[in-house]
Amino acid sequence: MRLKSAMLVLASSAMLAGCTSGLNIFGRDRPDEMAVSRQAPLAVPPDFALTPPEPGAPRPQEPTASQQALEALFGGPAARSGVETSAVMKAGTAEAGIRTAVGDPDTHTVDKGVVTRDIVAAPEGDGRNAQAVIPG
Numbered sequence: 001m002r003l004k005s006a007m008l009v010l011a012s013s014a015m016l017a018g019c020t021s022g023l024n025i026f027g028r029d030r031p032d033e034m035a036v037s038r039q040a041p042l043a044v045p046p047d048f049a050l051t052p053p054e055p056g057a058p059r060p061q062e063p064t065a066s067q068q069a070l071e072a073l074f075g076g077p078a079a080r081s082g083v084e085t086s087a088v089m090k091a092g093t094a095e096a097g098i099r100t101a102v103g104d105p106d107t108h109t110v111d112k113g114v115v116t117r118d119i120v121a122a123p124e125g126d127g128r129n130a131q132a133v134i135p136g
Helices: 002-018 065-074 082-091 098-102 114-120
Strands: none
Touching: none
């Protein structure tokens, strides 16, 4: 009986401690609900020349999805090396309709040999059984 009464007193004192308002027993700092002030309402900026964005249109300050992908993969545009620059300069520019001329039966192609033919004719797979053979 004595244990029950001691537990009852302890529980009631713990509940009363939570109800204290001015004693500040546990050192908690509470905000003063009377010190709350109202803030001014939001105002529309005076620039009426702005047009609302079109639904689904890309944001003008953000790059396109392909530019973001290139940035993520390669870290942005990199300067060309001297070898690459000279190779591009020696190659020159391609004809405008080169892609349509490649499929033409009158277009002469160079036989690249058995190795290239084997690479093109290789069965599709996930690469688990791939091998690299270095001749010589």
